[in-house]
Amino acid sequence: MRRLSPSFFYKFVILFFIGIIILVVSNTLRAQEKQNPDQQLQYKSDHSADIENTILNEKVDSVLALMKINEKIGQLVQYSGGWDVTGPSSSKGDQHKLDKLKKGEVGSMLNVTSVASIRETQRIVMEHSRLKIPLIFAYDVIHGYKTIFPIPLGESASWDLDMIGQSAYIAAKESAASGLNWTFAPMIDVSRDARWGRVMEGAGEDTFLNAEIGVARIKGFQGNNLANVNTIAACAKHFAGYGFGEAGRDYNTVHIGEYELHNTILPPFKAAADAGVATFMNSFNDIDGIPATGHKVLQRDVLKGKWNWDGFIVSDWGSIGEMVAHGYALDKEHAAEIAMNAGSDMDMESYAYEAALETLLDENKVTIAQIDDAVKRVLKLKFELGLFDDPYRYCDEERERTQVYTPEHLYVSRNVAKKSIVLLKNENELLPLSKTINSIAVIGPLADDKNSPLGNWRAKAEYNSAISLLEGVKASADKNTTIYYEKGIDLTIPTVEPGQNQFLHPLQFNTTDRSGIEKAVKAAKKADVVLLAIGEDAYQTGEGRSQTDIGFKGLQIELLEAVQAVNPNVVVVLMNGRPMDLSRPTELAPAILECWHLGSQSGYAIADVLFGRYNPSGKLPVSFPHNVGQEPLYYNQKNTGRPYNPKHVTFSGYRDAPKTALYPFGFGLSYTTFEYSNLKTSKTEINTDGSLLVTVDVKNTGDVMGEEVVQLYIRDLVGSLTRPIKELKGFQKIQLEPGETKTVTFLLDKERLQFYTINKTWEVEPGQFNIWVGGSSEASLKTSFTVVE
Ligand code: BGC
Numbered sequence: 001m002r003r004l005s006p007s008f009f010y011k012f013v014i015l016f017f018i019g020i021i022i023l024v025v026s027n028t029l030r031a032q033e034k035q036n037p038d039q040q041l042q043y044k045s046d047h048s049a050d051i052e053n054t055i056l057n058e059k060v061d062s063v064l065a066l067m068k069i070n071e072k073i074g075q076l077v078q079y080s081g082g083w084d085v086t087g088p089s090s091s092k093g094d095q096h097k098l099d100k101l102k103k104g105e106v107g108s109m110l111n112v113t114s115v116a117s118i119r120e121t122q123r124i125v126m127e128h129s130r131l132k133i134p135l136i137f138a139y140d141v142i143h144g145y146k147t148i149f150p151i152p153l154g155e156s157a158s159w160d161l162d163m164i165g166q167s168a169y170i171a172a173k174e175s176a177a178s179g180l181n182w183t184f185a186p187m188i189d190v191s192r193d194a195r196w197g198r199v200m201e202g203a204g205e206d207t208f209l210n211a212e213i214g215v216a217r218i219k220g221f222q223g224n225n226l227a228n229v230n231t232i233a234a235c236a237k238h239f240a241g242y243g244f245g246e247a248g249r250d251y252n253t254v255h256i257g258e259y260e261l262h263n264t265i266l267p268p269f270k271a272a273a274d275a276g277v278a279t280f281m282n283s284f285n286d287i288d289g290i291p292a293t294g295h296k297v298l299q300r301d302v303l304k305g306k307w308n309w310d311g312f313i314v315s316d317w318g319s320i321g322e323m324v325a326h327g328y329a330l331d332k333e334h335a336a337e338i339a340m341n342a343g344s345d346m347d348m349e350s351y352a353y354e355a356a357l358e359t360l361l362d363e364n365k366v367t368i369a370q371i372d373d374a375v376k377r378v379l380k381l382k383f384e385l386g387l388f389d390d391p392y393r394y395c396d397e398e399r400e401r402t403q404v405y406t407p408e409h410l411y412v413s414r415n416v417a418k419k420s421i422v423l424l425k426n427e428n429e430l431l432p433l434s435k436t437i438n439s440i441a442v443i444g445p446l447a448d449d450k451n452s453p454l455g456n457w458r459a460k461a462e463y464n465s466a467i468s469l470l471e472g473v474k475a476s477a478d479k480n481t482t483i484y485y486e487k488g489i490d491l492t493i494p495t496v497e498p499g500q501n502q503f504l505h506p507l508q509f510n511t512t513d514r515s516g517i518e519k520a521v522k523a524a525k526k527a528d529v530v531l532l533a534i535g536e537d538a539y540q541t542g543e544g545r546s547q548t549d550i551g552f553k554g555l556q557i558e559l560l561e562a563v564q565a566v567n568p569n570v571v572v573v574l575m576n577g578r579p580m581d582l583s584r585p586t587e588l589a590p591a592i593l594e595c596w597h598l599g600s601q602s603g604y605a606i607a608d609v610l611f612g613r614y615n616p617s618g619k620l621p622v623s624f625p626h627n628v629g630q631e632p633l634y635y636n637q638k639n640t641g642r643p644y645n646p647k648h649v650t651f652s653g654y655r656d657a658p659k660t661a662l663y664p665f666g667f668g669l670s671y672t673t674f675e676y677s678n679l680k681t682s683k684t685e686i687n688t689d690g691s692l693l694v695t696v697d698v699k700n701t702g703d704v705m706g707e708e709v710v711q712l713y714i715r716d717l718v719g720s721l722t723r724p725i726k727e728l729k730g731f732q733k734i735q736l737e738p739g740e741t742k743t744v745t746f747l748l749d750k751e752r753l754q755f756y757t758i759n760k761t762w763e764v765e766p767g768q769f770n771i772w773v774g775g776s777s778e779a780s781l782k783t784s785f786t787v788v789e
Contacts (some may be wrong), residue, residue: 028418036659037386059388060379064372066131073357074105075133075375078314078348081109085116087124093714104129105354107346107378108137108182113460118179119395126391132286134382134391141759142201142457143181145174147409147600148466150420151541151577152187154596157202157618157668158419158710160733161216167416168220170409171459171735173230177403178460179394182233182384183221184281184314187650188214188268191237194625195248197545200456200577200597202243204621204636205665208728211271214229218277220283226278229394236272237314238283238397240265240298249283250546251580261287266302273309278381280313282344284322291326293319294335297616299343312345312377314334321350326626332356334687340366345374374732417598417605424582430569432612432671433529439482441527442470442565443520444534445491445556446575454502456542457595463499465600468531469573472603476611484527488520488563489513489555492537502539509553517555517562524567531562531610532589533573538597541577550628551581564588573606579624579633582662594618612671617733618669619776623661630657635665635777636724666711666728666776672702672738676710676774679781687788688764691749696773696781700736700746707735708775710744715770717780720758729753746773753787 064072079097081088088094100106101124112121112438118137126132129147143149149167152264168186175183176755184214187201188210203213214236223231241261245252256265269280283292292298293315297560303309320339321332329335336356339347347353386393422753423431433440446452446469464702477483484718493508534556539545551557571591573596574580593616595606608614623634636762640652644659653659675698682693698710712730717721730746753764772779 017424023246026387041320043378047339047665056380056383058196059383060376063131063133063379064376067375068540069358069361069371071131071133071293072371072375074103074377075355076098076346076371077106077107078108078110078138078346078354080349081112081121082527083112083117085114085120087120089116090636098124099355101125101135102128104131104133104241106135108136108138109500110184110348112137112585113139113178113180115395115397115400119392120397122391128281132391133379136181136233136378136382136387137179138184139175139180139459140185140457141171141175141180141459142187143455144171144186144413144459144461144599145178146405146460146462147174147411147413148458148461149416150596150598151200151457153200153204153577153621154420154598155416155690156209156213156621157594157596158416159209159476159619159621159731160419160705161212162644163416163419165216165220166412168217169223169230170412172221172223172232173394174404174409175392175459176230176232177396177399179400180232181387181394182235182279184216184235184237185221186214187237188236188272189241189243190265190268191243192634193243193245193248194550194579194622195546195548195628195631196243196245197250197541197547197578198243198543199579199622200541205623206621206623206636206728207267208678209621209731211268211302214268215271215275218272218275218365222276226381226384229396229399233381233385235279235281236269236277237281237316239269239280239303239313240292241287242285243291245285246548250544252756254285254287256287257759259756268549269303270307270500271304273307278384279313280309281316282289282319284316284319286326286328291319291323291328293344294323294338294342295572303489304343310377310380312374312381313343314346314347314349315344318350320344320347320352323382324749333360336360337365338376340370345377373510398765413599414601414605414608417601418608418614420598421606421609421616422594422667423616423671424592424594424624424663424667425586425590426669426671427670428786430529430571430591431593431610432579433610435478435611437478437481437528439484439527440473440477441471441486441530441567442524442533443482443486443523443530444532444559444573445487445489445554445566446535446573447487447531447533448485449533449575452536452538452575452595452770453602455538455599456545458538461600467601467603469531469603469606472605472607473531473610475604476607476613486516486520486523488516488559491554491556500624505539507537507539511554513554514558518557520559521562521566524563527567529569530563530567530575531571532560533575534560535574535576535580536578538577548628550625550631552579552584557584560585560588571610577604579622581627581674582624583626588661594620614673615704615706616668617670619666619709619711621665623665624663626657626662629654630659630661633661635661636727638722639725664777666709667778668776670706670708671700672700672704672706674706675699675701675735676779676781678743679771679783681771681783681785682784685786685788688766689750689788691747692785694771694773695750696744697741698734698736699741700738703738705732705735705737711776712746713772713779714748714753716753716765717768717770718753719755719765720768721755723755726772728739728777
């Protein structure tokens with residue numbers, strides 16, 4: 001027998017161990033993938049994506065080929081079913097829906113929630129209909145499902161795209177675990193008018209910020225694979241112009257020119273389409289005379305045409321039928337004709353498509369190609385969601401029990417909440433509170449409110465399930481600190497029983513009971529500091545909740561004045577869903593903390609900031625005015641021919657109020673301070689498709705660690721159309737230790753410098769551009785560069 005040489009033996013041993021290591025590592029990775037399907041990297045070459053698309057289209061076509069016209073139209077019908085586990089009730093409306101479900105004449109349901117109800121509703125279709133095409137289940141999951149995150153406006157104040165993506169991901173995970181497949185979010189309507197109730201639902205007044213945050217939310221909801229059981233389809237809404245309703249009135253007329261539409265309103269929608277959002281929702285308003293739901297240019301020419309987007313458009317609730325009230329359609333049939341021709345694919349609760357499309361087809365008023373195209377778009381999403389493989393794919397009681405409202409989700413909610421808080425004022429460093437403070441008075445109608453912090457559009461949140469400010473303070477304060485609590489006043493007069501759905505009930509604010517104010521004053525007198533929780537009830541903002549007054553309703557200012565008179569150390573803890581008139585609190589209180597409606601963990605998150613465990617880093621995504629008369633107010637106005645001039649009377653603005661904001665867009669303080677210097681560009685001249693780098697040094701000049709949102713604004717000085725005085729074109733959130741300096745770099749390229757020009761196309765125009773970088777839209781550190789032909 002030949003003896004093995006020692007070197008061969010060693011090589012063998014080494015190779016053997018390498019083999020073992022490879023085996024162990026690959027098995028561990030596989031096991032990890034199984035445990036955590038979200039983490040799977042999905043690398044697909046263009047070629048394999050093409051093949052997948054072809055297969056998908058073939059599958060869709062094969063189903064379409066089997067369908068009769070009533071079944072095709074059925075796919076374009078969406079009903080609301082508020083029914084419970086047992087399925088539809090015996091009411092006439094529910095019976096109609098049940099009949100249609102059995103015939104396979106419904107494509108989607110909204111407002112059917114819980115695995116049991118969804119399973120039951122899907123079963124009706126699977127057992128009775130001819131083709132057994134599964135339903136898609138949709139719901140308004142706007143800022144969390146059961147674990148509630150800050151309202152979208154509040155969350156946007158974090159300017160933290162990763163956190164925002166995570167919050168959407170958890171909302172998706174909880175909804176999908178409860179059987180849902182599709183959310184009507186994100187709302188990416190640029191909204192500049194604080195009177196509009198739905199300001200709370202979006203990312204505020206800026207186009208760029210809405211686009212960035214919208215995409216983060218879409219990616220969070222959809223992940224990179226819609227068939228993953230932790231993801232749901234998203235919906236970019238409301239297409240388009242809904243945030244520009246005249247004078248902030250909901251559902252109202254929008255007067256906006258074509259250029260402004262393209263430059264200000266459409267970019268977030270384009271970004272959503274490019275990010276692969278599965279669906280769009282059109283909107284209630286008309287734009288320059290054309291209802292958005294019947295707007296062919298927007299839906300067919302721009303979205304499905306120029307942008308080549310292949311998802312489907314759902315109407316807003318009843319918005320097809322509402323074209324009759326708009327005076328744009330004669331009757332429901334006519335409305336269906338207009339909507340289908342305009343490219344609106346699915347009819348939410350108008351009952352117009354089911355009533356009219358077949359006749360319209362016979363009369364050649366709509367075409368079979370249009371109907372087929374709409375149906376294919378809907379079927380495609382059903383395949384992508386994996387519903388054709390298993391219609392009950394998302395119906396898993398075990399997941400519903402174990403993956404909703406978990407401690408991990410609440411932990412993330414608290415993190416997002418604390419990052420959403422904006423410190424607006426902090427005279428004499430009243431905040432953070434000292435750990436050894438003797439006494440705190442927690443006062444106000446919202447101080448121990450466990451419901452308002454959940455905000456409007458709160459999906460499946462339990463009534464009264466938020467941590468109140470008082471609870472948060474009690475949990476955080478030292479055991480030797482005395483805490484007094486007084487409500488002082490009521491904010492609203494209840495109109496429904498506690499716990500009842502308040503969605504459709506108007507609030508009443510005409511409170512007159514002052515009996516608690518005296519007790520509040522007594523508590524304030526005894527305490528070292530007062531935390532005064534005032535602002536808005538959860539249902540004061542949201543759909544149908546526009547207001548002409550954005551001040552403090554009821555007796556809140558009276559309470560503030562009374563308390564402040566006996567104790568000047570007042571921290572106003574604001575809870576609200578829109579920019580408010582803060583003029584009086586700003587005059588009276590040395591500190592103001594903007595806490596929005598922060599969700600399930602509100603009180604803990606606020607206490608994190610009050611006691612300095614978290615250094616506030618939020619920045620306003622909307623301007624706060626001096627008074628309501630300034631609305632709509634936004635930082636990126638046009639200069640006009642008569643900009644403000646202190647020496648002249650005749651300028652564009654007001655005689656009795658400033659033109660600018662009390663707290664501007666992008667503004668927010670920290671417990672430390674930041675210094676900006678060394679603003680430089682890599683080039684002083686570029687051509688129209690060139691790019692340059694902008695760098696700036698940011699230093700933490702205080703003595704605690706802090707985070708800063710570094711913001712970059714540009715101004716295109718002369719254009720073929722007038723340009724805004726400043727436009728946000730980049731931001732980065734950085735963290736700095738005391739004394740630390742970081743250099744932040746931004747890229748300015750064609751994408752960021754172009755606009756929709758007089759030529760009705762996106763171009764970079766030659767000329768001078770100014771750049772500002774700083775910690776708010778009032779940044780003053782400035783440089784410039786030139787674009788040449
Ligand atoms: C709202 C939409 C919402 C829909 C379904 C409508 O009234 O405008 O944003 O998604 O209802 O609930």
